[in-house]
Amino acid sequence: MGAETGQRLLWVVLIGLLLMTQLLGERGDWFIAYPEGWVVPLTPILNGAMDWFIQWTGWFFRGLSDTLAVPVSGVQQFLQWLPWPVVMVLTAAASWAAAGWKLALFSTLALLYMVVVGYWPESMNSLSLVILSVPLAVAVGFVFGVWGFRSGRAEKIIMPMLDMLQTIPAFAYLLPILLLFGFGPVVGLIASILFAFPPMVRNTMLGLRRVSAEVIESGLMSGATPRQLFWQVRIPSASHQLLLGANQTTMAAVSMVIIASIIGGTADIGWEVLLRIRKAQFGESILAGIVIALLAMVIDRITYGFAGEDDRESAAEEGFLRRHRYLVIGAGAAVLAFLLSNVVPAFREWPRDWVIYPADAMNQWLENFILNWSDVIGALKTVAFYYIMLPVRVGLVDTISPYSWGFEFTQPMRLGYAALVMALGAWAWFRGRVRLALAILFMGVLLYFGLTKLSWLVLVAMASALGFQLGGRKLATGTLLALLSLVLVGVWPQAMLSVYLCGIAVIISFIVGGLIGITASEVPMVSRVVRPINDTLQTMPLFVILIPFVMLFKIGEFSALLAVVAYAIVPSIRYTEHGLRNLPADVIEASTSMGCTRWQLLTQVKLPLALPVIMLGLNQTIMYAIAMLVIAALVGTNGLGQQVYIGLGDGDFGVGIIAGIGMAIIAMVADRFTQGWNAKRQAAYS
């Protein structure tokens, strides 16, 4: 009890302090806005270090780049040379083997689309990078995974490294690689290997660890040598998890290959999309975006099919032909297709006249649509702007001003506002909801002054205090150091802007996604509809998600927000539904037999029980939002995302990498906070 009273007191003091600094301090005071003169000049230092590094090791990386360029261009040329029906037949055979005829049909149609629309060469260029990077990423991930599995010390090094690699925004990867390896497709290759190998490490360690003790013992008792035990017992027993890792790695590689095309000069499908988005060509970008989405879906379904397929082997091993029937049929059909393509010219190269490219028609349609519905779209935008973006923005970014509210904020109004906040807070306090009361007070101060105008000093102190409550001394120190480093290098204002956009997106995603998840868990119909949409959104490379929003709402923060929400809402829906559906059956039965109505069952039994899983969803939603934030910077946001993008555009290593690591810091702090909260909650129940 004593500790709790102490903590409450601390918060009252902190909020009071915040109010005091705002009321008494001037805008220029050092404790409100960190003075520019005090900023540690890390950017030039980093740039200098990078220049020095390149000077001394540049030859090595250039050499590596040239070496890697050989297989890259080799595979590219091979895929370009290969007639499209051959690729199509092989893909269809792989799909059939992985998941049956439905996927084979889907893959065939998807590839046919690429051919007919005329994006075949671009698609093959992207595919060739994926084909090269996936085996390399899987191999690297496997080696690290085995190493981490074998040695506890290695694991302690590897795990934080993975956290870092997975939270640094994708764009920030490109920058050092670009500087080291120079322009060209090799950058995409390296970046996608670096970006894609962590999931393989995690899954390898998890899979090897999960092999049951009895299986290992049975191997030992069968007289396995250590080598035999590893290769013939452990690895095969973990194969399902390993394949799942390979699937995740493949998807990460696909997404990074697309993102990497932002540096240009690759003539692949990602570049095409980016180009069209920048030119605001709706039809073209949609047509090209669909290619990316289809490519990602086909690759995902095939690799996932191989990972998930369980009874595949149960077909008895009678003879070579039966065992390898997909291979035989696929190879036979491929040879046939190749021979045919020598006879039929259209099979070798799709004739230009046959290309169906309805971009103009689509643009026309969109124009008409926007023209006809301009009232609705405009109203939508205005409503969202004035009732969502602006109030939050006003609160978080800028103080209430006549400019944004259209009237002067007079003294009586101020007093009224203060009285209202105090009254609400007091009401909550005396009803025993102390935390709510504190939150109300804090929000009252925050909304009045604006997040970026609040004293960095008190905010950092508050975050550290929160860290202490959630995760003890260690988390408090970590938070303090992490946030102070943001302040010291001078990106605090941008970081707060990112937190602002990210925060709204997370709140919207969590509330809307949670509601959808709850509905889906109660109504099977909804679940059936939502699931494929989620699957699609999750496999879709991040670029593509931007397209529809940009087309309707033009470039700007609102489009960015919607795109972030569209991506970040997926884990909220998924985890909520999953958590609500997978509860212990006996508790549900016990509650039902006590006479719970459906509503009571949901609100008083299911939701509290599912809360840990739902909170895991919130954690993932935050991570997704931060990842998408950087991509969304392409269509106009402020904050760290934009900084990363600027750094990339100017080839300014320091600016880009500081902003990138800044985002990683925000992501990690948010991650540890939600995890700490969850751990505390679970500890309280067990």
Place this chain on the structure above:
Amino acid sequence: MEKPIKLSCRNVWKVYGDSPDRFFDQGAGTVPDPDAHAGGIRESGHIVACGDVSFDVHVGEIFVIMGLSGSGKSTVVRCLSRLVEPTAGEVLLDGEDLLKKNAAELIDIRRHKMGMVFQSFGLLPHLNVIDNIAFPLKLQGLGVAERRQRAQRVIDLVGLTGREKSYPRQLSGGQQQRVGIARSLAVEPDIWFLDEPFSALDPLIRREMQNEFLSIQNQLHKSIVFITHDFLEALRIADRMMIMKDGQIVQMGTPAELIVSPADDYVADFTNDVPVTRVLTARSVVRATDESDRGEGLPEVDEKCCIEDLLPVLAEAPGVRVRAEDGTSLGIATAENVIRALARESTADGR
């Protein structure tokens, strides 16, 4: 008279903790007062998973280790095969100390002399039945044809003929354990460890598997260490058994000895539930007779025949002649003898 000893476990200790070795002088498990020693080890914050465990397994014998979960019985059986490295003591297989073998020798012994069956089967999910069973042979480097042929023999033995191509997940629990049993027998081991092999199975299947296990043993005459937490199961199959508690042996003997004279309340708690008629054998009710009264014309029963099976015989005849295993006559048992023995039991138990 006694059969030769196959496996001998001498003063084996397994201690978990920071520095378990310091309690023993060069790995010797013989200490003057084991109970006090174990107490001392526990007080220092270490865990005694098994303490001063000694027993012998004779050739062709089924030796059962019984205990509740956490009693250390699984640790003991793993010490015997060095899946768990004992802290102190000796494990003699055919007179040679297993704990002195190096890694290569140990692998060789496991490949040729030992077989083990696990509670949750420990099958390899990616191999079908025949390849799972042939797996130990594959590790030895045998060719496909030979290992398939040898695997097929044990498949027929455990009654899995026809399921060779199935995968473990396609089989029921009972069938999976048949695979586990077949695999452990594929190398034709001398000593056979079974770690709660039937505990994960339904009662009816368990009964059926116990019968089949006994009939396999009748054909193969392996030396067996069998772990169970089910006292009735121990009774059904044990030649001799021991009961463990907190890592130490509470009592060792034949099932009948344990029931007739339990060492303490802990053992008595188990035996209380056992119907006396199932435990008392003809031997324990026999009346020693002089040479003149040989009970000519009376039906003959084996000394191991339990009272339950004896009763219908006695209903038809005035008495039975009890024959020892070597064929000599032990004497005569009448209905009166049986009633006296039962009465003695029920007053002893206070039931």
